[in-house]
Amino acid sequence: MRAPWPHDAPAGPFRRTFWRSPLRGPWLTAVFGAALLVTLPVIAVTGFLSNAAYNPRLGDNAVGRHLGPLDFYLFSWPTRPSWLYALTQGLHVTIGLATIPILLAKLWSVIPRLFEWPPLRSPAHAVERISLAFLVGGAGFEFVTGVLNIQDDYTFGFFFTDAHYYGAWVFVAALVFHVALKFSTMRRTLATRRLLAPLRDGVTQTLPEPREPEDSDLIPLAPAAPSMSRRALLGTVAAGAGILLIQGAGESAGGPLRELAFLAPRGRNPFRGPNGFQVNQTFANAGIDPGQVGRAWNLRVHGTRLVRLTREELLALPQHTYELPIACVEGWSTTQRWTGVRLADLARLAGVERPGELTGSSLEQDSVYAEISYSEDQVADPAALLALKVNGAPLSLDHGYPARIIIPGAPGVHNTKWLAALAFRRS
Numbered sequence: 001m002r003a004p005w006p007h008d009a010p011a012g013p014f015r016r017t018f019w020r021s022p023l024r025g026p027w028l029t030a031v032f033g034a035a036l037l038v039t040l041p042v043i044a045v046t047g048f049l050s051n052a053a054y055n056p057r058l059g060d061n062a063v064g065r066h067l068g069p070l071d072f073y074l075f076s077w078p079t080r081p082s083w084l085y086a087l088t089q090g091l092h093v094t095i096g097l098a099t100i101p102i103l104l105a106k107l108w109s110v111i112p113r114l115f116e117w118p119p120l121r122s123p124a125h126a127v128e129r130i131s132l133a134f135l136v137g138g139a140g141f142e143f144v145t146g147v148l149n150i151q152d153d154y155t156f157g158f159f160f161t162d163a164h165y166y167g168a169w170v171f172v173a174a175l176v177f178h179v180a181l182k183f184s185t186m187r188r189t190l191a192t193r194r195l196l197a198p199l200r201d202g203v204t205q206t207l208p209e210p211r212e213p214e215d216s217d218l219i220p221l222a223p224a225a226p227s228m229s230r231r232a233l234l235g236t237v238a239a240g241a242g243i244l245l246i247q248g249a250g251e252s253a254g255g256p257l258r259e260l261a262f263l264a265p266r267g268r269n270p271f272r273g274p275n276g277f278q279v280n281q282t283f284a285n286a287g288i289d290p291g292q293v294g295r296a297w298n299l300r301v302h303g304t305r306l307v308r309l310t311r312e313e314l315l316a317l318p319q320h321t322y323e324l325p326i327a328c329v330e331g332w333s334t335t336q337r338w339t340g341v342r343l344a345d346l347a348r349l350a351g352v353e354r355p356g357e358l359t360g361s362s363l364e365q366d367s368v369y370a371e372i373s374y375s376e377d378q379v380a381d382p383a384a385l386l387a388l389k390v391n392g393a394p395l396s397l398d399h400g401y402p403a404r405i406i407i408p409g410a411p412g413v414h415n416t417k418w419l420a421a422l423a424f425r426r427s
C-alpha cells in the first residue's frame, strides 16, 4: 500500500533497516489490534457508565464533575441491582488492567511507524499522524492515571475524575478515527495470511511475514535471526493478560477468588479490618477531632425544619437491615450486612414527605468527601440507609462511626462516613 521509505532518511530509527525483529509485520499487528478491538470498547462503555454512577447532574457532588459540555447522561443512576456499580467498575478496572500487556505489545509491533520518514508527506498523512499522537498519548494518559488512581484512590482529588473523563473523550475520538482508517487493512491481513497459521511455526521456522501480496513498512528489510516464535510472543502477552484478569476478578468478585488479588490496592487483606472487612481510609487518617464523634455528636437533619438526633435517638427509630456492597472506584468490592434508619424516614422527621435530592455532609471537611449529593431515586430506595451497625455490631470508627450513608448501587465513594448532617430538598 505505502511506498517503502526512501533511503535518504537520517541514520538510526528513521531508516527502515534499523528495525530488525522478524516478528513484526501486519499479521502480528492485526492480531493485537483485533484483541484491543474487543477490550477497549468494553473499557470505554463501562468507564462512561461508571462515570454516570457519580450522578454528575447533581449540584453538590463533590466527587464527580458538575455538568460539563460533554455530559449527556440521559438517566439517573439506578439503585437496582445493588451490585450494578460493582459490576461496571469491576469490569472497567479488571479488563483495563488485563489490556495493558496487549496495548504494550501492539505499540511494540508498530514502533517503526512512529519514526516514519519523511514525517509528513501530505495533508492527509499529517492528519493521520496527529490522530496517532492523540491515540498513543490518550492511551498512555488514561492507563497511567487509571493505574495510579487504583493504587491510591483520589490522590489527584478533583483532578482525577475530570482528567480521566475528558481524557477518555480524546482517546475514544482518536480510537474511532484510527479504527475507521485501519479496520479494512486489519481484516484483509487476517484473511489473506490465514488467521492462526503463523502460530504453527517454532523459532526456527519464524521468518518475516511475506511481502506478497502487499508490502508493509512493518516487515523488516534486514531481519535479524528470531529469538522467539510468534506463538511464544502471543503466549506471553496472553498469559500476562490472563493473570491480570484473574487478579482483577478476585478483587471485584470476592469469595475464594479474592486470594488471587495480588495487586489489591495497597496490598490490603480485604477480610482484615474492624467489623471484619477492609477500611478505605482510617479515622486517624481522616484527621477528624475525636471529640466530635463522642457523646456530643448528633446528626443535624435539615428539611422544612431542623431536627437533631443523638445516636441513641437514631437507634430508637425503626431499624432495617440489608446486604449491600461497598464498591470502590479502585475495582474492589465487598458485601456486608448493614443496619440503620431509612433515609426516607429521616426526611419525614424533618418535615419532607416526598424527598427529592439529598446532600450529606461529613465531619471530614476540606476533602472530596465533605459533601455528596444523592438523587431522588436513591433517597426513595427502601434500602438507602443511615447505617449505625454493620454485621450486627456498632460501626467501628474506621467504618464511619457514629453513622454513615449506604446507598444501593452507588459508587463506594458516595457512602459517606462520619456523617454530620443531612439536607433534604422537596421533590
Ligand SMILES: Nc1nc2c(c(=O)[nH]1)N[C@H]1C(S)=C(S)[C@@H](COP(=O)(O)O)O[C@H]1N2
Pocket (backbone or CB within 6 Å): 153, 277, 278, 279, 280, 281, 286, 326, 327, 328, 329, 362, 364, 369, 398, 399, 400, 412, 413, 414, 415, 416, 417, 418
Ligand atoms: N468521610 C469519608 N467517607 C468515605 C471515605 C472517606 O475517605 N471519608 N471513603 C469513601 C470510599 S472511596 C469508599 S470505597 C468507602 C469505603 O468504606 P470503608 O472504609 O468502610 O470500607 O467509603 C467512602 N466514604
Ligand SMILES: [Mo]
Pocket (backbone or CB within 6 Å): 153, 280, 327, 328, 329, 330, 412, 413
Ligand atoms: Mo473508594
